[in-house]
Amino acid sequence: MKILLFLLSFSLICFYPSFAQQIKTDVLVYGNGPGAVAAAIQSARSGVKTTLVFNKISWTGQKSLAIHPSLSYGIWAEFAKNYSIKTENKEQNPKFFKIDGEKGEAVLKSMADTVKRLTLIPSSKISSIKAAGKGWEFRLADGKKIKSKILLDATSEHLALQMLEVASPAGESISTQANNELFRTSVAAIDTFKILPINALIPEKTAYLVALPKLLEDEIAKVHAGQAAGATAAFCAFFNTSTEKLDVRTIQSELLTYRSSLVPLADILPGDSSFIKIQHQAVSGILNKGFVYQNDGIYFQTKGTLSTEDLKSPMKGFYSRSQIWFDDHHSEKMSIREGIDLLMYTATRGEELRREIERGWKTNLGLSSAYEASRPLNRKEFAILLDTYLQPFSVKVNLLGQLLN
Numbered sequence: 001m002k003i004l005l006f007l008l009s010f011s012l013i014c015f016y017p018s019f020a021q022q023i024k025t026d027v028l029v030y031g032n033g034p035g036a037v038a039a040a041i042q043s044a045r046s047g048v049k050t051t052l053v054f055n056k057i058s059w060t061g062q063k064s065l066a067i068h069p070s071l072s073y074g075i076w077a078e079f080a081k082n083y084s085i086k087t088e089n090k091e092q093n094p095k096f097f098k099i100d101g102e103k104g105e106a107v108l109k110s111m112a113d114t115v116k117r118l119t120l121i122p123s124s125k126i127s128s129i130k131a132a133g134k135g136w137e138f139r140l141a142d143g144k145k146i147k148s149k150i151l152l153d154a155t156s157e158h159l160a161l162q163m164l165e166v167a168s169p170a171g172e173s174i175s176t177q178a179n180n181e182l183f184r185t186s187v188a189a190i191d192t193f194k195i196l197p198i199n200a201l202i203p204e205k206t207a208y209l210v211a212l213p214k215l216l217e218d219e220i221a222k223v224h225a226g227q228a229a230g231a232t233a234a235f236c237a238f239f240n241t242s243t244e245k246l247d248v249r250t251i252q253s254e255l256l257t258y259r260s261s262l263v264p265l266a267d268i269l270p271g272d273s274s275f276i277k278i279q280h281q282a283v284s285g286i287l288n289k290g291f292v293y294q295n296d297g298i299y300f301q302t303k304g305t306l307s308t309e310d311l312k313s314p315m316k317g318f319y320s321r322s323q324i325w326f327d328d329h330h331s332e333k334m335s336i337r338e339g340i341d342l343l344m345y346t347a348t349r350g351e352e353l354r355r356e357i358e359r360g361w362k363t364n365l366g367l368s369s370a371y372e373a374s375r376p377l378n379r380k381e382f383a384i385l386l387d388t389y390l391q392p393f394s395v396k397v398n399l400l401g402q403l404l405n
Contacts, residue, residue, distance in 0.1 A: 023146040025051040025119070026237035027230075028138060030126055031154030032058045034219055035212050035226035037108045038075045039154050042230030044118035046254055048237040050230075051119045051146060052112065053126060053138075059104035060156075065220060067095045068192055070297050073270040074260040075111075076223040082107045099219075129163050134242070135208060149240070152233045153211040154226060161203060161211060168214055171200035176263060176291070176298055181401030184283050185248050187228035187255060189264035190221040192297040198248055199399050201229050207242035224260070231255050248397050252283065266297035273366055274384055280393035281383040286314040290379055302380035305333040315346075317403060318392045322346045339377040343389050357385070 026048035029040040032055055040052035072080060080086075083104065085097050112120060121140070128139045135149040153160040158168050173194045174182055186195035196213070203209045210233045216222050231254045236243060252262055256276050263282035268275055278300060281287050289310050292299040311334075312326040325345040331338055344353050361371040365384055386392060396404040 023051065023119075023144065025049050025146060025148045027051070027150045027152055027233045028053060028136070028146060028148035029152045029154055029230070029233075030054075030160050031156075031212070032056055033060055033154070033156065033222060034079070034104075034108055035216075035222035035229075036154035037112050038223045038226030039152055039212070039230035039233070040118055041075055041112060041115050042227045042255075042258065043152070043234040043237075044115045044230075045258060046231055046234035046238065047117070048234045049117050049119075050234075051121060051148070053121045053124050053140065053146075055123060055125055057105050057109050057112075057122075059099060059101045059108070059219070064096055064098050065218075067097055067220075068264075068297070069269055070192060070261070070264040070266045071189060071220060071224070073189075074224065074255070074258060075227045076220050077259070077270070079107060079111065079223065082111060126160060126163070129160060134240075149237045150208050150210065150233045152229055153209070154229065156214065158211055158214060161209070164206070164209075166203050166206045166209065169200055169203050169211055171197055171202070172213060172215060173197075173200065176288075177293065181285075181397075183263070183288075184285060184397045184401035184403075185399060186262045186283055187232065187251060187260075188221075188224040189261040190216065190224050191218065192264050192266070193293070195263055196225055196228060197401070198228075198232065198246065198251065201225075201232055202243045202246075202399075207244055208236065209243065210236075227258070227260055228255060231258075231260075246399065248399065249393065249395075256280075264298055265300045266294075267299045267302055268380075274380065277384050277387040278380070280387050284318070284392040284395070286311070286318065286386065286392055287379060287383055289314070300379065300383075302378065304379045305376045306339070306379060306382055307332050308334060308338075311342075315342075318395055318405060319346045319390065321348075333376040334382075335374055336371065336377045336381070337373040339382055339385060340373075343385060347389055349389075353389070357389075 027043045027050045029036055029052045040050050044050040125141045126138050127141045130137050136151050138146040173190055173196050175194055182197040185197045187198050188196040190196050200213050201210050203211055210229050212225050212229055231251050235251050259270050262279050268278045290301050290304055292301050308326055308329055308331050315322045325342055340354050358371055361367050
């Protein structure tokens with residue numbers, strides 16, 4: 001009996017290391033830079049088990065950063081606070097700040113260390129990758145094996161994609177002035193005039209893969225793109241689905257919950273109480289014709305007025321019923337009364353809606369201005385009313401930004 005117990009114990013000891021080296025995770029992030037760390041942090045915060053495989057967390061990009069208030073959001077703003085970078089700036093002219101590489105790396109590491117559901121595997125490289133069912137199986141250089149539902153390649157050279165002989169994502173950042181529908185799929189504001197559409201994160205013809213864009217040079221942009229990639233990978237893992245079935249609006253909502261930004265707006269910053277509602281409207285596109293482009297950024301023009309002609313076409317794309325109202329109403333400066341009339345007609349609501357809006361103007365809607373039915377309705381007020389009562393952001397879009405209503 002003692003001999004049998006000895007042999008059993010010996011066999012368990014011998015085989016334990018191989019069992020111990022089997023790691024299962026939902027999302028595996030591969031990369032060393034701030035974009036990889038941001039991706040891993042967001043993925044874990046979005047509720048899935050995440051593993052970051054890295055050789056050494058490094059701040060390898062430019063040492064001098066231009067700090068723009070409209071880009072100081074999300075995980076980057078968290079990093080800036082921990083690093084003691086002051087991002088508050090009443091003027092939109094960027095402030096320049098020099099980053100010490102070692103301190104930057106230490107701050108990134110300390111941020112990652114505090115996140116639940118995030119496992120760090122340092123001093124490691126992936127030596128091989130193979131498909132395993134609907135996910136992936138990785139072997140690290142030290143012999144460890146990891147199984148993961150989703151792979152997020154955050155290396156600057158796309159090393160993991162190279163191993164799989166998969167092409168990098170074809171998409172890239174686009175100007176907010178671009179005349180296409182991809183702006184509706186934005187998952188990050190990456191500079192004062194550009195956004196990152198979700199297709200810039202998705203390698204073509206291969207499911208269960210997400211990758212950071214290779215062309216980003218600015219470290220702040222990499223952090224923003226990393227946060228977007230982390231939320232995208234987490235969506236796939238959480239819902240057990242592929243990148244072919246991404247729900248753009250759900251991912252955008254998750255990012256906004258974590259104070260990310262989808263469109264860079266110089267006059268509506270993340271600390272504003274109406275920030276999320278304005279962001280919803282910015283990626284719907286209904287009010288984008290009134291954006292003002294200046295040298296220091298894009299302005300939503302919160303106090304600007306609205307004409308029925310400017311609203312007619314974009315509103316029709318969401319609500320065909322509104323076309324009838326616009327045929328009978330023409331105004332260069334819509335009044336509060338007219339704006340509410342439009343909402344009532346489009347939503348098929350009666351006078352109770354007008355009374356509800358009037359009673360909740362300052363409380364439920366959080367508007368600081370006075371309710372005066374005859375005065376011109378400004379863009380911020382209408383954006384908040386739109387988001388509250390018609391909710392165009394709830395209309396789904398596909399990966400090309402086309403409406404699915």
